[in-house]
Amino acid sequence: MKVFDRSINVWQAGILLFVLMFANKILVLPSLLFEGAGMESIFILIFFFLLELGLVLLFLALKKKFPTQSFSQILISHFGKIVNVCFFVAFMIFFFAKAVLLYNVTYIFFRNLIYKDTSNLLILFCFLPVINHLAISGLRVMGRTCQLFFPVILSIIVFCVIVGVFGIGSRAIWFQSSWMDVLLTAAKHIEPFGDAIFLFVVMDKINIKNGDWKVMFYLFAISAVLVVATALVFMLSYTYTSFMHPYAVFEIVSFVKEFGGLGRIDIIAMVVIIILAYFHLAIYLKCFMFAFEQVFPKIDKIYSVITFNFLFVVTVIFFIINLETAVTFGEQILPYAEIFPFFILPIFVLIALAIKNKNVQKKPENGGNLQKILKNNERKELNNSQNKSILQNLNIASHLQNVNIPSHNLNYQQQKQKILKKQQKQVKLLKLNKKQKILNSKNNILGNKNNISNEEKNNLKSKNTQKSGFFCNKFQFIAEKEGA
C-alpha cells in the first residue's frame, strides 16, 4: 500500500488548524474549567489561545525564514541529529497521547448519549478505518476533505452559539474564584491545547507565499472566538450548574430544544462533534506518521500506521476497562506533556530563528549521492602509491609517539623529535594533497554526473573556487616556509 503525501495550500492548513481548535474544547472543557475557576475560566481559555497563537506565529516566522525546509532539516542543521530524533519521538508520544485522550472523551460522550446499548468496540471500529484511510490517502486528500466539511462545521457551531444565546437566562457572576484557583485549574486542564504544533510537523508540506499567512491567522482567530463564545454561552446559560453539564456545545442547543417547533436540534451538535472527532484523530495519526518517518527513516510509512493502530487499540481497550486510570492519565500525566509544545519547542524554535542561516543538510536523493561519490574518491586517493610512503612514515611516527624513551638517551630523543616534526609537515602536505585531489575529482563529478541538480552543482563550484584559491595560497605559504 502506498502512502501519498503531497503539499497543501495555506487554506487547507488553516482549516486543519481550525478543526484542531475544537473537539475537546467545545465539549468537556468548559464544564471542567467552570468547576475549578467559575466564570473566570473564560480567561484561562483566552490565555491558552494566546499561547497557541504564539505557536502559530512561531511557525509562521520559522516558515518565513526556512520556506522550503522541513522542521527536521532545521533541527538537524542547528542542533544535530540526536535532537531531531528526540524531538520527533516526543512528537510521536505527544500525538499518540492526545489521540488516546480525545478518543476517551468522545467515547464517553457517545456512550452516554447515542450508543447506550452497543458494544464498546463498535465505536473503535467506526473510527479506525476512516482515520486510517484519511491518513494513508495523504495530507492533500485530508486537507481537501476537511475543506469540504469546513462550511458544515463552521455553520453548525455558529448556529449552536446563536441558538444558545436565546437560552441565556441569568446574569453571570464574575470574580468569585481566587487567582490561585484559576491558576490551578489552568494547569490541570491544559491538555487539550498545544495542537498547533502539528504545523511544525507538516511544515514542508504547507505552501505559504507572501501575505498568505493572514489566512491561517484569521482561521485561527475565528476558531478561538467560537470556542470562547461557546464556553461563554454555555456558562451564562447554566451559570452555577455548569459543572453538572459535561458537553458544552451539545447542552447549549438542547437548552432551547423547542426551537422552530422541530423538537430536538441537539442532533446537529452531535453531528459536528462526530465530524470533528474523525478529523481530529486523523490529523493526530498523520502527525504520528510524519514523526515516525523521521525516527525510523528506513521503515516503510505503512508500518507507522500499523504501529499506531496496534498501540491505539491496546491502550484504548485498556482505558475502556480501567476508566479511572484514563481519568488519571488525562488529568495528572498529560498536563506535563504540554511542557513540550509550550516550553521546549518554542525555545528551540527561537534559537533556530536567532541563529544565522546555516548550511542545511541536503536532501539524501541528490546530496547523498554526491557525498558517497566524494567519500569513495577520498578513499581511492589515499591508496595512491605516493601517499603510501607518507602513511608508512606516519605509522612509524605514531608508533614512536607511543614509545617511552628514556630521558638520558638524548640522541634518540632528538631523532624522535625530528621524525615528529617531519611527520607534522608530511601530515600537512598529505592533507593539502588530498584536498586538492578531492577538489579536482569534485569538479570532474560535477561535470559528468547528470543526476546532480544544477543548483547543487553551482553551489559546489562556487565553494570549490573559493577553497581552491585558499588552498593555493596556503600551498604557496607552506612552500615558502619549507624553503626558508
Next chain:
Amino acid sequence: MEVAKKVENLKKSLHNSVDFADRQLSINGVDVGLVYLKSITDNSIFSENIFEPIASFQGELTFEVLKKLIRPNDVSEIKQEEIVQNILKGAVVIMLSNSDKILAVDILKFNTRPPAEPPTSPVILGPREGFTEDYKTNITLLRRRFHVENLVLENLIVGKETHTQIVLAYLDGIADKKLVKSVKKKLQSIEIDGVVDSYYLISILSSRPNSILKQIGQAEKPDIIAAKMLEGRVAIIVDNSPIVLTVPFVFLEDLQNSNDYYTNYVYSSLLRIVRLVALFLAAVGPGAYIALQLFHYNILPFKYLITIADATQQVPFTPFIEILFISLLFQVLYEVSLRLPSYLGLATSVVGALILGDTGVKAGLISPPAVIVVAIAKIALYTIPEQSSQITILQYVFLLIGASLGLLGLIGGMIYFLAYANSIENFGAPYLAPFSPFILGDNKDALLKVPLTQMRTRPKSFHNQNQVRISKHEVESPSQEQGGENLSQESGEGNSSQEQGENNSEAGTQHNPKNENSQQNSDTKNENSQQNGAESENDMQQNEQGEEKSGLKQKLNEEEIGYEGV
C-alpha cells in the same frame, strides 16, 4: 490481371458476402469492373451518377476520362491494398483493364434516425437536438455551433475487429495541448478487439477504472458538448454511439443541467441546491433512518418517536430487513418498467405502488414510515439521473453501515467516501473541484450560479490555454451605452471591432447561454486592425490581473491544482 478475375478475388476476400455486388462492362474493348456493398451504399446515386454515365459513354475510356465521368465529388484514387477497406466503408471501387489505377467513389448511405431530443436530458426551453449513432451527423451538429477554424476534429481508429471511427473534438487555443496529447495517447494505446459503444472507452480513459464513481463526462446533446468544449474540455465522438464523452470530468458537471442555462440564474441556483439535498437524501436517507431507529431512538424528538413506534410496532421484520425489502421491491419494479413497453410499464408501476405498497402496509408487513423513507430516497435519486447508478450503490452501502454502526458509522462512511472522491484526479482535474479544493472563480457556476456576464473566465479546475471568456469592457459597455439585449441588432457590420466583440458576445448569450463567448478567442485573432487586436490583448491581460487580485482564495487554490493526475 483481368478485371473479372480481380472482382472474383475481391468477392472471395469478402467471404462471398450476401450484400456484395459487382457490375462488369465492356466499353470499346476496355473492361470496367464496379464493386460495392449493397447494404451500405446509395443505390440511386450508384445507378444515376456512376453506372449510367459509364455505361452510356462512347469513346476510349481511360482512367482520366473515368474520373471526369463520375458526378459525385468524393472521388479518390486508391492503392491495391486499400480496395477492401474502401468497399467496407461504403465506396464503389472501379477498376479498368487498361489501367493499374483504381478509383473509389464514396456513396455511403445507411438509415439513421434524425437528431431528436434525447430521452435522458429533455429541456423546457432550449435546443432539442440530440446526437445520433452516425458520427458524421454528430460532427455536423458540432460544426453548426462552431463556425471557426479553431474547431479541431481528429480522426482515430480503434478496435482490431471493428475499426471504429473515433473523433477527437476540441477548440484549438482553448483546450490544453497536454490534455489533448494525453487523451490521444490513451486512445491510441488501446488494444481492444472492438468498440461497440462509447461506454467501452470509459474504463480505458478513467484514472481509476475499478472505481464506482463516474470519471468521464457523457452527454447526448450537442449544446452541452459545445459548452464543455468552450470550457476547454475535449470531446470524444464514437461512431455508432449517440453518447459523446468529455474529459476532464468533475462531479459538478452532473449537478449542472442544461436547463440551468436557459432559465433565470437565481432559479437555477435554487434547483442546484435542491439537487444536492436530494442527492444527499437519496444516498444517506434510508441508512440514517435505520441508524436512528436501531441505535439512537433516544435522540429522536418525542413526538416523532411516538409516531414511528406506533407505526412499526406490528411489523414482524427488523427495520433493516424491512427497508431492504422495500428497496429491493422498488428496484425490481424499476427494472421491469424500464424494459417493458410503456403501456405495460405503467401498469406495473400501478401494481407495484398501489397494490403491493398499500396492501403490504395494511397487512402489517411493512410500515408506512419505511415506505415513505424509501420512496423519498428513490425519487430523489433521479434528480440527477447521470449519477443514479453510483448513488444507488452508495444507498445500499450506507444502509448497511447505518444498520451495523449507527450514526457514527454513517458520518464516518461519508467522510471515507468523500476522501476517496477527493483522491481522484482525472486528467489533472480534482474530482470534487471547485468545492474541494475550493476555487472561488469556478464557484460562480457551481452550487450557486451567477449571471452569465459575470462568468468571465473558464474553469480553473483544469488547465486550459485561454482563461478569458468575456473581456471586462465588453460586458460593461452594453448596459452603459446600449441597454443590453438590443445591442446585437443595433450594431451593424461597419462598426468597430470592439462593437463586433460585444455583438458576438451578446449574440452568443441569446442563442446558447453557456456558449456566450464562443467567438471570443477567434474574434481576438481575427481583428481587422492591429490596434484593436492590441486592445483586446490588453483587456485579456487586465482581466487576468483583475482575476489575480479578485481573491486570495482563488489564487491559492489555483496553485494547488497540478497536472500530476494525467
